Amino acid sequence: MRLPRTPVAVALVSLLALGVPTLAAAPVAARPAPAVPATVTVTGEGSASAPPDLAVVAAGVAASGKTSQAALDTQNKAAAALLAAVRAQGVADRDVRTESVSLNPVHDHTGGASRLTGYQAAQSFSVKVREVARTGAVLQAVTDAAGDAARIDSVVFDVADPAPLKARAREAAHDDARAKAAQYAHLSGRDLGRLVSLSEDAAAYRRPGPSAGDAPGAGMSVVPVAPGEIRAAATVTAVYELA
Template sequence: MQASCHLKIMLTVQCCWKELMSVLTPLFRPIGQLASMAAITVALVAAGSSPALAAAPASDPEHGMISVTGNGQASAVPDLAVVSAGVEVTAAAAADALAAQNAAAAAMLAAIRSRGVAERDIQTQGLTLTPIHDYQTNSQKPSSYQASQWFGIKVRNVSEAGSIIQAAMEAAGDAGRINGISFVVEDRTALHEKARSEAFKDARSKAEQYAALSGKSLGKLLSIFETNGGGAEPASADRAEMLDTPVAPGEVASGVTVDMTYEVY
């Protein structure tokens, strides 16, 4: 009787185990597949990455660098004359000095405008009324007063600069003063670009020469730095030259300097 019961229990357990496994097996099958796929993927990545790592080029100890400086200049005929002119008057009384200055300045401006200079090209750059002391008498009272006014005048037709100066001085009379004149290129972009191009060519030529002298070949450009440039150097004339109406504009020059570094191998 006991053996019969024991047999029934074992059969029941086996039956339940088979049913349990039939339920759990489908659930664990995807996990097994994922594990296999992961193992295959790792193997493929390892196999694929090894050649790439092996092909990575090592740094070549024979490679080096050459640093050079290039200079470039460009010039052009100026298209703008900038005149510094004004009036200066001395009188015993401040009011008289200022009134005389006003009259001389008005006459000068009228003459300049009559020669076609636009209002936007005329600018007051200084206006003063200064007491003058006689230090030999040690007097605290001014012996006279000096009134002055200075203008910056842009002459866009450079060939007329001399005649405009002459007209301004004649209108102002003895009060007229000329501080100087300069000739410039108003838009210096193209001039500066040309100078930069010349500086680049100069630096490149030097680098090629140094590479050849070193028995190496010139490689890629690693860096370039513009150290100065941008401003044109105007031609100018001092006051003594301006007492004669003719003026000589000459040329305006712009310079650029670049520092460049190349690879050599």
């Protein structure tokens, strides 16, 4: 059986007779794989420090009494004296906050039997001292005003706005990473290219606690404290191209 001689078939037969390759027979040229740029990966570390401009004092009062009302009355009197003392030291009302109030029975378990002996009332405060040099004077004022009922739980020094300090630490970490990458590029006989990626691996923010030190006031007895310094640290990972 013969196929019909259509114009397309006649043209295809003619091209094959002349040795002209058809589209179906044309080889496909392989595309070269794109070159992968060389890179260097480094870790940068940086830190920054500043003197504290804020102290947060955790203070309070605790009192006992034969009855719950007696314990509360004594505690209330001591708490009022504490608040008056810190205000007299220039601490604003907005910087004093009650953290907890408690009233609990006290039992004696001698001989295996539980016997109610009285009650204990307590109240704790958070006091922000924005003049760090006055921290010792505030502590002394609390103990003087509340007497045996006074409690000082902790003193934490800090900066009111840590953002600029953290920003300086990140900048130092970034510069450290770039310096390391530039050195590796030089050692490899290459030039440092563009930054491909940058990620922050870790950040630290250290606040010093209280310790003994000399912080004399203007002729007055104060609790000695050592503010130290606040330190922020950052670590980054950077990838650079090598040109």
